[in-house]
Amino acid sequence: MTDQWTVRRSGRATKISSVAMVAFGIALFAVPFGFRTDVVQQLTTLCTLLMMAVMWNVLAGYGGLVSVGQQAYIGFGAYATIFLTQHDVTAYLAVVLAALASGVLAVALAPLLLRLRGGQFAVGTWVVAEALALLVALDEDLGGGTGVSLRGLNTIAPDWRRAYTYWLTLGFTLLLLALVFLLLRRRSGAAIQAIRDDEEAAASLGVRIMPLKFMLFVLAGFGCGAAGALTLANTLFIQPQSIFGVQWSAYMLFMVLVGGIGTYEGPILGAILFFLLQDWFAQYGAWYLIGLGAVAIAFALFLPRGLWSLADDRLPFRLLPVGYTLRPAG
Amino acid sequence: MTLLRVENVEARHGLLQAVRGVTFGVTEGEILALIGANGAGKTTLLRTVAGAHPLSGGLISYDGSYLTGVPAHRRVRRGIAYVPEGRRLFPEFTVEENLLVAGRRARSGRWNLTTVLEAFPALQPLRGRLASRLSGGQQQATAIARALMTNPRLLLIDEVSLGLSPKAVEEVYACMTVLRESGTTVILVEQDLGRALSTAGRVICLLEGRIALDAKTEGLTRDEVVTAYFGFHQARPA
Numbered sequence: 335m336t337d338q339w340t341v342r343r344s345g346r347a348t349k350i351s352s353v354a355m356v357a358f359g360i361a362l363f364a365v366p367f368g369f370r371t372d373v374v375q376q377l378t379t380l381c382t383l384l385m386m387a388v389m390w391n392v393l394a395g396y397g398g399l400v401s402v403g404q405q406a407y408i409g410f411g412a413y414a415t416i417f418l419t420q421h422d423v424t425a426y427l428a429v430v431l432a433a434l435a436s437g438v439l440a441v442a443l444a445p446l447l448l449r450l451r452g453g454q455f456a457v458g459t460w461v462v463a464e465a466l467a468l469l470v471a472l473d474e475d476l477g478g479g480t481g482v483s484l485r486g487l488n489t490i491a492p493d494w495r496r497a498y499t500y501w502l503t504l505g506f507t508l509l510l511l512a513l514v515f516l517l518l519r520r521r522s523g524a525a526i527q528a529i530r531d532d533e534e535a536a537a538s539l540g541v542r543i544m545p546l547k548f549m550l551f552v553l554a555g556f557g558c559g560a561a562g563a564l565t566l567a568n569t570l571f572i573q574p575q576s577i578f579g580v581q582w583s584a585y586m587l588f589m590v591l592v593g594g595i596g597t598y599e600g601p602i603l604g605a606i607l608f609f610l611l612q613d614w615f616a617q618y619g620a621w622y623l624i625g626l627g628a629v630a631i632a633f634a635l636f637l638p639r640g641l642w643s644l645a646d647d648r649l650p651f652r653l654l655p656v657g658y659t660l661r662p663a664g
Numbered sequence: 665m666t667l668l669r670v671e672n673v674e675a676r677h678g679l680l681q682a683v684r685g686v687t688f689g690v691t692e693g694e695i696l697a698l699i700g701a702n703g704a705g706k707t708t709l710l711r712t713v714a715g716a717h718p719l720s721g722g723l724i725s726y727d728g729s730y731l732t733g734v735p736a737h738r739r740v741r742r743g744i745a746y747v748p749e750g751r752r753l754f755p756e757f758t759v760e761e762n763l764l765v766a767g768r769r770a771r772s773g774r775w776n777l778t779t780v781l782e783a784f785p786a787l788q789p790l791r792g793r794l795a796s797r798l799s800g801g802q803q804q805a806t807a808i809a810r811a812l813m814t815n816p817r818l819l820l821i822d823e824v825s826l827g828l829s830p831k832a833v834e835e836v837y838a839c840m841t842v843l844r845e846s847g848t849t850v851i852l853v854e855q856d857l858g859r860a861l862s863t864a865g866r867v868i869c870l871l872e873g874r875i876a877l878d879a880k881t882e883g884l885t886r887d888e889v890v891t892a893y894f895g896f897h898q899a900r901p902a
Contacts, residue, residue: 521768528754528765534716535752539766540740540814596756 359508366497374500378568380609381503382561383589385510387601387608389557390586392514395596397550398530400452402583403459404558406466407436409578411559412566413470416482420475425486426502429563433506436559440552448547460580467578481573484566503564510557511602517553518598522546530596588626592633594640603641667692667727667818667849668713674721675705675712682708684873685722692817695843695850697864697881699857701893704870706853707749710820713851714746715739726818743771745816749823749853751807755796759787759806762795766813773815774846783842784809786835801832808839812848819843821852825859837863857889871895 366374386404393399414432419425443462450458471479487495517523526546528536537543566572585608593604611629615622633640668690675683683705690696698706711717713724715736724731731739736746753762763777770776781788784805790798798806804824811819825833833856840863843850854860861867861881869877869892877892 524757524761524765525768527756531754531756532752534736535748535754536765537736538714538716538740538746538748538752539810540737540769541765542737 359504359511362504363501366493366500371493371496374496375568376609376613378496378500378503378564380605381500381507382565382568383585383609384602384605385503385507385557385561385564386582386586387589387593387605388507388510388514389554389561390583391590391595391597391601392517392550392557393554394587395590395601396518396526396530397547398533399448399547399550400456401459401554402456402580402587403461403463404554404586405578405580405582406459406463407440407555407558408562408565408582409463409466409470409572409574410439411436411562412572412577413476413574414559415563415566416476416484416572419484419486425484425567426498428486429502429560429567432563433556433560436562437552437556439559440555443555444548444551448544448551460583463578463580467574470578471574477573479574481571484570484572487567487570499564499567502567506557506560506564510560513553514598517549522549526550527596584626588630590640591630592640594642594646597640597642597646599646600640600642607641665692666690667694668851669725670709670713670722671724672722673709673712673719673724675708675717676720677708681720682873683712683870686870686873686875687722688868688875688878690818690849690851692849693847694866695840695852695864697860697867698851698853698870699855699860699867699889699893700870700876703872705873706870707822709870710746710822710851710853711748714744714820716746716748740814740816741769741771743815743817745811745814745819747804747807747811747819747821749826751800751803753795753798753803753806753810755794757795758792759795759798760791762806762810763813766810770813771815775812775815777813780809780812783812783846784839799832800828801835804828804832804836805839808836808843812843816848818849818851821850824852824854825856833859857893861889869893 362377365377386408390401390404393401393404411432414435415425415428418428418431423431447455447458447462470476476482490498517526525536525541528539528541529543529546533543562577565577589604589608590601591604592607593602594600611626615625618625637643666689670689671687673683673686674681686705686709698709700706708717712719715731715734715738719732726739726742726744734742754765757765760777763780767777781791786802787805787809790802795803795806808819808821811821824836828836837859840850852860852864854863861884864881867877867879867881867884867889868875869889871892872895876895877888879888
């Protein structure tokens with residue numbers, strides 16, 4: 335007779351690292367009190383990139399839904415913020431409402447897009463993004479093709495405006511990270527990753543495919559909408575061809591691929607790396623983009639599990655308790 | 665008691681009709697082997713019962729109710745588990761994670777992590793290993809153990825020994841003893857006729873989508889099997 339087995343989600347080291355990460359996240363709220371405003375603005379940019387990376391990873395890394403059209407929600411979130419401020423909603427409340435509206439847009443699009451598989455899904459999401467960009471460009475009230483500024487924030491002193499935007503962005507980032515964590519912690523976490531690996535095999539084990547895909551799709555829509563609205567709050571001006579641009583999908587793909595697709599920590603690492611590369615090399619224009627592509631290809635060929643795998647393979651414990659470990663009971 | 669009833673079932677792959685008017689029943693606790701040449705319709709029939717392939721005609725009833733329109737995940741909740749061809753483990757999951765995915769909404773029953781690891785002791789030292797790093801035999805054992813975690817009454821196993829070394833086949837067929845002892849009803853698709861006939865109590869041979877033979881394995885002659893398998897009488901040596 336063998337021992338009884340029990341499932342453990344975390345050990346002592348994992349609990350300590352989890353608490354440290356949460357404490358670090360909360361401590362980041364103090365940044366505006368100790369750093370220059372340009373640092374605060376840059377950290378806001380980093381947070382929006384991180385949100386996008388985490389959301390794309392939720393879709394592609396966990397759900398196997400490779401989207402090249404998440405810019406639809408980024409643009410929709412930004413333009414919904416413009417629309418709401420034009421209707422006398424205060425700017426920061428508009429950002430929150432725009433994020434929720436992006437989630438609603440995802441709910442509406444899900445029945446259409448989730449019917450598609452693989453390449454069809456990727457192309458379908460891109461088509462939706464392009465269609466939305468065209469609709470916005472045709473609407474003169476939203477600035478047409480020339481772009482539009484966010485009103486309502488110019489009455490706030492620049493230092494405080496940047497701090498408020500940063501706090502809201504950090505709040506959204508932590509919220510999204512917490513939602514993804516909870517998703518993976520729950521029983522649905524393993525089911526979601528099973529769908530990614532093999533949809534038919536997952537269904538043959540009792541996993542409900544469509545409700546889980548729907549949940550991921552809507553969460554990613556909400557998160558990308560929030561990222562778009564906060565990008566607008568950070569830059570104060572948008573144009574349809576840039577905010578609905580496919581480059582956002584390329585950036586998300588880069589961050590997730592380089593960081594480590596299908597891992598919790600990978601996209602965070604990827605977003606930081608991408609932010610630094612953008613900061614150091616963006617002035618090189620086309621060569622910078624070529625360099626990004628080359629790096630992504632190199633990672634896909636030589637380190638397909640991303641940068642995080644280098645640390646993960648060496649750590650004797652998981653940083654966050656999102657996996658399972660069997661231990662003999664007693 | 666008849667657990668599964670397949671009545672005049674038809675299934676297609678586009679214009680190709682893979683299963684043509686197949687009718688048979690399976691009683692509780694029975695081990696049934698589906699045999700036949702490549703393209704005979706065995707896998708399609710098994711997938712149709714599992715809900716992984718659409719039914720184009722006929723009816724399938726399980727435990728007294730029809731399965732028409734019931735999606736695969738609901739069939740699992742009713743007690744039908746499916747081990748697909750090629751094992752289809754989740755490669756990025758460890759053995760234990762593969763088992764836990766199946767156990768997350770399992771029916772109540774005798775199978776849980778402890779009993780499964782007890783029944784498959786070879787998996788105990790491998791529980792932390794990624795599924796992609798297992799040998800073929802270990803993968804098949806994990807796939808069967810994973811299906812058992814759903815506490816099935818009817819277990820469908822496709823291509824039990826395909827692509828496995830003789831030693832791995834031995835290991836996998838040791839699992840069949842566990843299944844027989846647990847009283848689980850099993851339909852297995854097997855290319856190895858010797859194995860199929862020695863394991864199952866009954867055999868159905870498909871030929872071009874139709875049943876060419878449905879008989880108890882006990883007393884079945886080699887000639888009868890060969891005739892059904894190839895669709896012609898073997899010439900006897902003079």
